[in-house]
Each structure stands twice: as structure tokens, then as C-alpha cells.
């Protein structure tokens with residue numbers, strides 16, 4: 353059976369209403385079979401453990417079976433240190449693009465501790481903001497028992513298996529990206545119809561601008577595919 357992995361990026365109490373709205377859209381199609389990437393302290397202004405309603409909501413989703421993973425710490429890089437490529441690709445949010453191992457380890461560790469305290473268990477996997485990892489970040493991640501690490505084109509599991517899983521990405525920050533996202537909403541599921549697994553990567557900021565394209569993509573891509581979480585790729 354062909355599979356679709358829906359992953360929701362940038363979940364944070366700073367955008368709690370949008371996070372809830374997008375989760376309920378996804379759950380209409382995928383039930384609890386999707387992966388949610390939570391930012392432990394979005395832009396250093398959204399530490400999740402300071403928002404009790406958000407924490408309760410996260411724990412409810414976890415109990416329902418939604419997979420909850422760690423998405424960086426601040427989701428904000430030091431853009432002064434970025435190369436031109438880094439600035440273009442990440443819009444200043446490539447938090448782990450240029451970190452040395454010690455700094456990467458400190459940030460991952462802080463986010464890991466915050467999320468583990470809130471959930472009562474460790475986050476399942478790790479995705480760096482904008483899927484961008486420095487060599488030091490790669491090194492630092494070896495210290496943590498994440499079940500998987502997600503890249504732009506693949507997902508690596510702790511047992512060494514690596515799955516190539518193409519992703520349809522939505523992004524709403526610029527008119528050009530919104531146009532591309534509309535294209536992918538229509539064409540993505542067809543383009544990847546032959547693949548065994550593909551990812552639909554949604555972002556909390558996709559709402560409200562891309563609500564209709566997101567609904568269409570969810571509807572068409574889940575019609576003939578089984579919805580899975582990241583962790584299910586290695587279990588099945």
C-alpha cells in the first residue's frame with residue numbers, strides 16, 4: 353500500500369490558533385497518523401512550558417497517537433553569520449546551519465529537556481529548521497536518542513536505515529512561494545503518484561493564505577494512500 357507522511361512544521365504557542373486549525377484540518381484526513389514538529393522556544397519568545405493550555409493540547413495529541421518531534425530550539429538563526437545561500441534558502445531561520453558542535457549540542461539539549469518535561473517522554477525525532485544541518489550539528493545529534501532525523505530528501509533512522517522520501521513543501525511567505533505552493537497542491541500528488549511514500553510538509557504559517565490549496569492537497573494525497581507517521585516508516 354502506498355503511504356503518505358503528513359508533517360506539520362513550526363508548531364508553537366506563539367501561533368496557537370493557527371496550529372490548532374491546521375491540526376484539525378489534518379486530522380479530518382489522517383486521524384492521528386501524522387507527525388508534528390514542535391519548536392521548544394519559538395524566536396526565544398514561545399517557551400512551550402510557559403503556556404499551560406498549549407502543553408495540555410500537546411499531551412492530548414500525544415495520547416491520541418500523534419507523533420511529536422523536536423524542531424530546533426528557537427527556529428531563528430544568527431543571520432549575520434549566514435552565507436548568501438543560507439540567507440536565500442532559510443530566510444534567516446536556519447538555526448542549525450552554522451553552529452559548531454558544542455553550541456548545537458547545547459541548543460538541542462535545552463529543547464529536548466523542555467519537550468521531555470512537557471510530554472513526560474522524549475520527543476520522537478529531530479528536524480532542524482529549514483532542514484539545514486552544520487557538520488557540528490550532525491556530530492552533536494549522535495549524543496541524543498532520537499528515533500529519526502529528517503532531511504530535505506530523506507529520513508535517517510537510529511538503526512542506520514535511510515529512506516528517500518520526496519517532500520511536497522508548502523510555504524506562504526512570499527507571492528512566489530505561494531504560487532509554487534498552489535502548483536504543488538494541484539500537481540504534487542500526481543507527480544509522486546508512482547512513489548511508495550511521499551511527504552506533505554505543511555507549515556503553521558500556511559494559514560490562512562493557503563488554506564484552500566492545503567485542503568485540496570490533503571484531500572487528493574490521502575485518497576489512495578495510507579497515512580503514516582515518520583516512526584511508522586521503520587516499523588512497517
Ligand SMILES: [Zn+2]
Nearest residue numbers: 361362481482
Ligand atoms: Zn520550521
